[in-house]
Amino acid sequence: AGPHVKSRCPQYPGSNIKRFPVPDAKVDWTQNWPQYNPVSYTDPSVAKKPAWADPDIGSFCPNFNTVDAAVDRTSFEGSYKLEKGKPLNPRGRTGLTGRGLLGRWGPNHAADPVVSRWKLDAKGGKIHHPVSKRPILQFVSIKRKDCGEWAIPGGMVDPGEQVSLTLQREFSEEALNSLLSSPSERAKIHERITKLFNSPGFQVYKGYVDDPRNTDNSWMETVAVNFHDDSGNSVSELPLQAGDDAGQVQWVDVDSSLALYASHSHFLELVAKERKAHW
Ligand code: RP5
Numbered sequence: 001a002g003p004h005v006k007s008r009c010p011q012y013p014g015s016n017i018k019r020f021p022v023p024d025a026k027v028d029w030t031q032n033w034p035q036y037n038p039v040s041y042t043d044p045s046v047a048k049k050p051a052w053a054d055p056d057i058g059s060f061c062p063n064f065n066t067v068d069a070a071v072d073r074t075s076f077e078g079s080y081k082l083e084k085g086k087p088l089n090p091r092g093r094t095g096l097t098g099r100g101l102l103g104r105w106g107p108n109h110a111a112d113p114v115v116s117r118w119k120l121d122a123k124g125g126k127i128h129h130p131v132s133k134r135p136i137l138q139f140v141s142i143k144r145k146d147c148g149e150w151a152i153p154g155g156m157v158d159p160g161e162q163v164s165l166t167l168q169r170e171f172s173e174e175a176l177n178s179l180l181s182s183p184s185e186r187a188k189i190h191e192r193i194t195k196l197f198n199s200p201g202f203q204v205y206k207g208y209v210d211d212p213r214n215t216d217n218s219w220m221e222t223v224a225v226n227f228h229d230d231s232g233n234s235v236s237e238l239p240l241q242a243g244d245d246a247g248q249v250q251w252v253d254v255d256s257s258l259a260l261y262a263s264h265s266h267f268l269e270l271v272a273k274e275r276k277a278h279w
């Protein structure tokens with residue numbers, strides 16, 4: 001992969017803060033750059049000390065590169081360095097220090113459930129793409145409320161939470177709106193979804209995410225797993241309903257032209273290749 005791009009977006013999301021412009025050649029920390037002078041920014045939602053966020057470094061110095069008090073501070077990218085007690089983004093400069101919108105110093109762990117099915121015609125036959133001649137996959141996509149971009153319905157791993165549970169929980173919250181449904185509906189959803197998420201998923205990706213919220217000291221990492229409803233009679237039959245941080249939800253055809261949040265299009269490319277589907 002080339003240098004991170006969205007992690008250098010000129011305007012920091014949810015703010016009017018501008019990043020210090022970092023050219024490709026200066027992304028790597030090994031490039032000496034005395035003129036580098038990024039602004040420090042921590043969003044008010046993080047600064048007000050919610051349960052999901054760390055305190056400021058100083059009074060607080062967690063054990064980085066380990067699992068500390070149930071918070072996974074290890075990185076899939078290997079051991080990360082510290083500078084003045086603060087973790088350094090393993091993919092290099094972002095033009096902004098502090099945590100921005102992210103709660104954790106260092107890695108912020110998420111999980112991304114890629115739920116897929118085949119696109120079918122009225123008779124139940126697979127629809128092939130006219131150009132690639134390959135069958136078209138569809139995946140459950142949500143429109144993020146924070147930025148309006150379409151994305152995989154992923155979310156943060158809670159302290160001590162198994163990633164397998166995060167995948168199922170975030171999918172249920174954002175794409176099935178389990179948070180709002182009645183107890184009986186919730187039980188039905190839970191049964192279907194547990195079956196699918198207990199099936200052997202395909203681990204698509206594990207590592208750094210090029211997320212626009214990343215900073216020099218805080219960044220997103222994820223485990224993306226594909227759960228495929230091959231027969232089309234599992235989750236494909238559940239009504240999708242956007243919930244939590246999702247504004248809309250729908251089945252979207254998987255295609256290389258999709259513009260998705262963060263590195264999500266890359267994850268879908270890997271799913272399409274694995275399933276020999278159109279890309
Ligand atoms: C992305 O942010 C991950 O790939 C995941 O989809 C998402 C998690 O953050 P929230 O959806 O909780 O904001 O980097």
Ligand code: MG
Pocket residue numbers: 154155156170173174244245
């Ligand atoms: Mg969520």
Ligand code: MG
Pocket residue numbers: 153154155156170174245
């Ligand atoms: Mg989310």
